[in-house]
Amino acid sequence: MASGVKVADGVKDVLTTMKLNRNADDASDRIRVVELGLNDAKTEIEVKQVVMEKDFQRLGNVFKYIQSLMGEKECKYIIYDCHYETPQTKKEDLIFIMWICDCASPKHRMVYSSSKSALKTILDVKYQFEMHGRDEITCSSFCSKIKDKIVRLEGEDVDAL
Structure with a gap:
């Protein structure tokens, strides 16, 4: 079901920059997290927040920060430049998360789902990934959604998160 909501040009620009900067010489200039949401009129998806690699010097672990974005009674979209390790190799993948909290109003959930x-x-x-409750944003639940066996997420053992 389409909602008629459009994507703001700024979203496209940020996503393009995020993809291009994944190979940047200075890793601190990489975009790691983009938070998206509907504007007040609920007619357009816009950028709410962009978080760079260098911002995590003060914010801490990237995955824990992602968890903190997923508030009760909220809905949002998150693009996450995820860094993880399997027993064989290190990997980096862009992940789209649609957070539709079960506690959000039905109207809010419907608009975000259809947009x-x-x-x-x-x-x-x-x-x-589509996530609806706190149980889905645990490290073990998140890692199970990725097809590879993950041993480290964002530089930390998955058992430590």
Whole structure:
């Protein structure tokens, strides 16, 4: 079901920059997290926040920060440049997360769910996750959604997160 919500040009620009900067010489200039949401009129998906690698010197662990974005009674979209390790190799993948909290109002949940299709046309990510409750944003639940066996997430053992 389409909602008629459009994607702001700024979203496209940030996502393009995020993809291009993944190979930047200075890793601190990489975009790691983009938080997206509907504008006040609920007619457009816009950038709410961009968080760079260098910001995590003060914010702490990237995955824990992602968890903190997923508030009660909220809905949002998150693009996450996820760094993880399998027993064989280190990997980096862009992940789209649609957070539709079960505690949010039905109208809010419906608008966000139906507006996802507008974003899908511009997304070029490996994984897309839809999450609804706190139990889905634990490290073990998150890692199980990625097809590889993950031993480290954002530089920390998954058992430590």
